[in-house]
Amino acid sequence: MKALVWHGKEDIRCDTVSDPEIEDARDAIIKVSSCAICGSDLHLFHNYIPAMEPGDIVGHEMMGEVVEVGSGAKGALKKGDRIVVPFTIFCGECDQCKRGNFSVCERSNRNKAMADKVFGHTTAGLFGYTHLTGGYPGGQAEYMRVPFADKTHIKVPDTLSDEQVLFLGDIFPTGWQAAVNCEIEPTDTVAIWGCGPVGQMAIRSAVLLGAKQVVAIDCIPERLSMAEAGGAITINFETESVVERLNDLTSGKGPDKCIDAVGLESHVSMGQPDTILDRAKQMVMMESDRPHVLREMIYVCRPAGIISIAGVYGGLVDKIPMGPAMNKSLTFRMGQTHVNRWTDDLLRRIEEGQIDPSFVITHTAKLEDGPEMYKVFRNKQDGCIKVVLKP
Amino acid sequence: MTFIANAVQRSDNPRVQSTGPSSLDSSDRLARNLGWFSIGLGITQIVAARSLSRTLGIPESENLIRAFGAREIASGMLTLSLEKKAGLYSRIAGDALDLAVLSTAVKEDNPKRGNAAMALAMVAGVTLLDVAAALGVSRNNARDPHDERDYSDRSGFPKGVQAARRQAEDADEKPVKALSPPQTAFSGQRA
Structure with missing residues (x-):
């Protein structure tokens, strides 16, 4: 089959690889009908996430048709079922899964020992990501094996298109969880850093959860126009001061809730010297992540506010102002998304026409064009x- | 690469049978090769500064060659990083310095001027490669400033933003306590 394979920094190839097979009774194989390139795939593309290996099939936003089911998954799935696959693999039986904390499933990471050493405790297995999270082959491919398939799936009705439901596997529940973590009140101003796909979903989620005012921060005009379309007031950080504008919009009090939808690769700007220092340190491996957005959120967030982190961080960050954070009584919430905790509710909202996540798709391409689309997406060209890919 | 990929992968992961088109284009590859060349040359200049300076007939420039070696290593690291455009332009600036120093060595009273002339020609050739790589990398990764799209019609709310806000008010969306059990019981069996 064809699949997008990681070979090193900035080197993704459309290779021919052997077909996946059922390896465990709880496995299923899907024929991928649609998959997408995620912002966090760019962290792999840039080699910022440790423990990638040449030959890794990438991609963790995918859906398709079940073509083979292991004996242990037959009660939950059958051939022909149309499913979205959540990016977090979960067993549904461990203590964390029983609490709905699917992204920290205790059993699905097959490299548990490595994760225990690096993270302190294992987290869930993830598709198409680092070997720290299991090194499972991803879904930017024609076929994919789904481990723990009896649980790791979201069945979707034929009445909805791929484009409407594909993002249930990652970016929609990720934006949603980021907003839910903010415990939004009707009087709240929610500020969202980053208007990429997750930021766009977080904007819509904050609106649906009843925020009084949603403010979106980015520097790319088309992203800002899409954010504005979703009901956000926008701030272009290249042309105006984020701190001043946020304070203006909140009568000097600062946003009640702040969402980081940027993560470890925050924009490097001459106007923000800390971003240049972070980039230099990152280059010589003195720091793995660039946390400018975290610093800015801590500074501008209203005291007793909530900081919700949806953007992916990979390792170590420097110069986090813990003094202001502690003295301002800020609450931090973060984590990989517990996808299936939210998907029943989100699928209902799509079916009812409250939201149509397909608004965010700007490019559809063939899987073979995937390597080129990684660059187009990274460079924000065109x-x-x-990007949605069709195998 | 296929051999390496299959050698390091877990035995139960799919094997790469043949490799296809890469996201790396020719200018990326040229930049990568120039980055490694820069580091190799820099190490050589630091380690063998004395013999290089004598070969070029400029024994008084031994320390300068070492300094240039350090510069080559820094440029090489930058060229191998994601900031390869900056790395390549720093290499071009370095090439200009090299050319300036070597041109002073190509003079009548230098018995090794033949070596210096050959080095000058080599640096000129590498400069052309640096310029080609820098232009290619700049062109291929540039965002066209005139190619702005207007997505102001993409609200994502089929009934409009105001309807979404009204719905939130009418439904009196309760904030979900992040640390409480899931708002919606997980079934995994929907539809």
Whole structure:
């Protein structure tokens, strides 16, 4: 089969690889009908996430048709079922899964010992990501094996298109969880850093959860126009001061809730010297992540506010102002998304026409064009915000 | 690469049978090769500064060659990083310095001027490669400033933003306590 394979920094190839097979009774194989390139795939593309290996099939936003089911998954799935696959693999039986904390499933990471050493405790297995999270082959491919398939799936009705439901596997529940973590009140101003796909979903989620005012921060005009379309007031950080504008919009009090939808690769700007220092340190491996957004959120967030982190961080960050954070009584919430905790509710909202997540798709391409689309997406060329690939 | 990929992968992961088109284009590859060349040359200049300076007939420039070696290593690291455009332009600036120093060595009273002339020609050739790589990398990764798209019609709310806000008010969306059990019981069996 054809699949997008990681071979090193900035080197993704469309290779021919052997077909996946059922390895465990709880496995299923899907024929991928649609998959997408995620912002966090760019962290792999840039080799910022440790423990990638040449030959890794990438991709963790995918859906398709079940073509083979292991004996242990037959009660839950059958051939022909149309499913979205959540990016977090979960067993549904461990203590964390029983609490709905699917992204920290205790059993699905097959490299548990490595994760225990690096993270302190294992987290869930993830598709198409680092070997720290299991090194499972991803879904930017024609076929994919789904471990723990009896649980790791979201069945979707034929009445909805791929484009409407594909993002249930990652970016929609990720934006949603980021907003839910904010415990939004009707009087709240929610500020969202980053208007990429997750930021766009977080904007819509904050609106649906009843925020009084949503403010979106980015520097790319088309992303800002899409954010504005979703009901956000926008701030272009290249042309205006984020701190001043946020304070203006909140009568000097600062946003009640702040969402980081940027993560470890925050924009490097001459106007923000800390971003230049972070980039230099990152280059010589003195720091793995660039946390400018975290610093800015801590500084501008209203005291007793909530900081919700949806953007992916990979390792170590420097110069986090813990003094202001502690003295301002800020609450931090973060984590990989517990996808299936939210998907029943989100699928209902799509079916009812409350939201149509397909708005974010700007480019659709063949799987073979995937390597080129990684660059188009990374360089934000051709108005690109979200790429869907069709194997 | 296929051999390496299959050698390091877990035995139960799919094997790469043949490799296809890469996201790396020719200018990326040229930049990568120039980055490694820069580091190799830099190490050589630091380690063998004395013999290089004598070969070029400029024994008084031994320390300068070492300094240039350090510069080559720094440029090489930058060229191998994601900031390869900056790395390549720093290499071009370095090439200009090299050319300036070597041109002073190509003079009548230098018995090794033949070596210096050959080095000058080599640096000129590498400069052309640096310029080609820098232009290619700049062109291929540039965002066209005139190619702005207007997505102001993409609200994502089929009934409009105001309807979404009204719905939130009418439904009196309760904030979900992040640390409480899931708002919606997980079934995994929907539809």
